[in-house]
Amino acid sequence: MNYLGNHLLVELYNCNTSLINNVVKIEELLLEAVKISGATALNSTFHKFSPHGVSGVVVISESHFSIHTWPEYGYCALDIFTCGTEIKSEKALDFLKEELGAGSISVTEVKRGILDFPVKLLHKPEVSEKCAI
Amino acid sequence: MNYLGNHLLVELYNCNTSLINNVVKIEELLLEAVKISGATALNSTFHKFSPHGVSGVVVISESHFSIHTWPEYGYCALDIFTCGTEIKSEKALDFLKEELGAGSISVTEVKRGILDFPVKLLHKPEVSEKCAI
Numbered sequence: 001m002n003y004l005g006n007h008l009l010v011e012l013y014n015c016n017t018s019l020i021n022n023v024v025k026i027e028e029l030l031l032e033a034v035k036i037s038g039a040t041a042l043n044s045t046f047h048k049f050s051p052h053g054v055s056g057v058v059v060i061s062e063s064h065f066s067i068h069t070w071p072e073y074g075y076c077a078l079d080i081f082t083c084g085t086e087i088k089s090e091k092a093l094d095f096l097k098e099e100l101g102a103g104s105i106s107v108t109e110v111k112r113g114i115l116d117f118p119v120k121l122l123h124k125p126e127v128s129e130k131c132a133i
Numbered sequence: 134m135n136y137l138g139n140h141l142l143v144e145l146y147n148c149n150t151s152l153i154n155n156v157v158k159i160e161e162l163l164l165e166a167v168k169i170s171g172a173t174a175l176n177s178t179f180h181k182f183s184p185h186g187v188s189g190v191v192v193i194s195e196s197h198f199s200i201h202t203w204p205e206y207g208y209c210a211l212d213i214f215t216c217g218t219e220i221k222s223e224k225a226l227d228f229l230k231e232e233l234g235a236g237s238i239s240v241t242e243v244k245r246g247i248l249d250f251p252v253k254l255l256h257k258p259e260v261s262e263k264c265a266i
Contacts, residue, residue, distance in 0.1 A: 004203060004206070004208065004210070005201070005210055007142070007210075009140070009243060009245070011245065011246060011247075013248075042180050042188075043178040043180060044178070045176040045177070045178050045190070045192055047175050047176060047192055049194075055175075055192050055196065055197065056192070057178070057190040057192055057197060057199070059178055059180055059188050059189070059190055061182075063188060063201050063210075064188065064190055064199055064201075066190070066197055066199070066214075068138070068196050068197075068214070068216075070137060070246065073137070073246070073248055073250070073254070075137065075246050075248060077137070077138055077140075077196075077214070077245045077246055079212070079214075081199075081201070081210070081212075083201075108243070110142060110241070112142070112144065112210045113144060113203065113206070113208050113210055114144075115146075115206055115208060117206070121206070
């Protein structure tokens with residue numbers, strides 16, 4: 001398949017409820033996960049809900065990481081959407097699963113932008129000449 | 134099914150290549166789509182890539198809207214992740230399909246946070262008392 005993006009939809013169950021209600025910690029963890037994956041963070045925005053829950057997104061050169069937490073249910077919805085072949089999404093996922101104390105997870109992998117062009121598809125470039133189109 | 138979130142993964146093909154390379158316009162359209170859906174925008178961050186492509190995310194009270202564009206392929210990856218029963222994701226999608234000039238689209242709907250609790254699940258509250266947990 002000739003595609004542009006790789007999207008992991010991750011359900012994290014039975015997480016550390018106190019930690020997933022801590023917006024500062026969640027932002028730290030997501031930024032660290034981006035680093036671990038080898039992706040490049042561009043911008044991020046995180047929000048703490050009242051009385052509980054956190055939403056946050058890191059836009060990366062290679063698409064985005066996002067998380068939404070429901071501490072009252074011990075649940076987090078995590079998305080790791082990347083493009084290119086060099087990003088190690090699984091390493092980021094292993095790190096977050098461990099740090100969030102997830103008791104169980106479910107992962108669905110979706111290929112995004114499946115295009116019928118007879119050439120190798122290149123993801124959007126930022127700095128690296130290797131990726132330049 | 135008892136679930137927390139509704140996630141539309143949308144592939145938009147054959148879009149207006151000039152428009153999907155315009156970060157200002159893409160941000161305007163995504164924010165307008167959020168409004169049309171009835172969701173509440175909290176924060177947003179958009180980035181223009183060089184030489185082409187835009188990535189942007191709007192964090193909403195009800196999760197997020199995100200878009201990544203590849204003008205060189207006329208393609209956009211759109212995600213509309215919402216919680217609660219009052220958000221009209223389809224209206225936002227119809228608006229964006231039209232505005233981006235998409236020649237064709239494909240939509241995958243994924244339920245997020247399917248939990249085995251014997252109670253009605255409530256999404257995270259912000260202001261509305263109706264949604265308060």
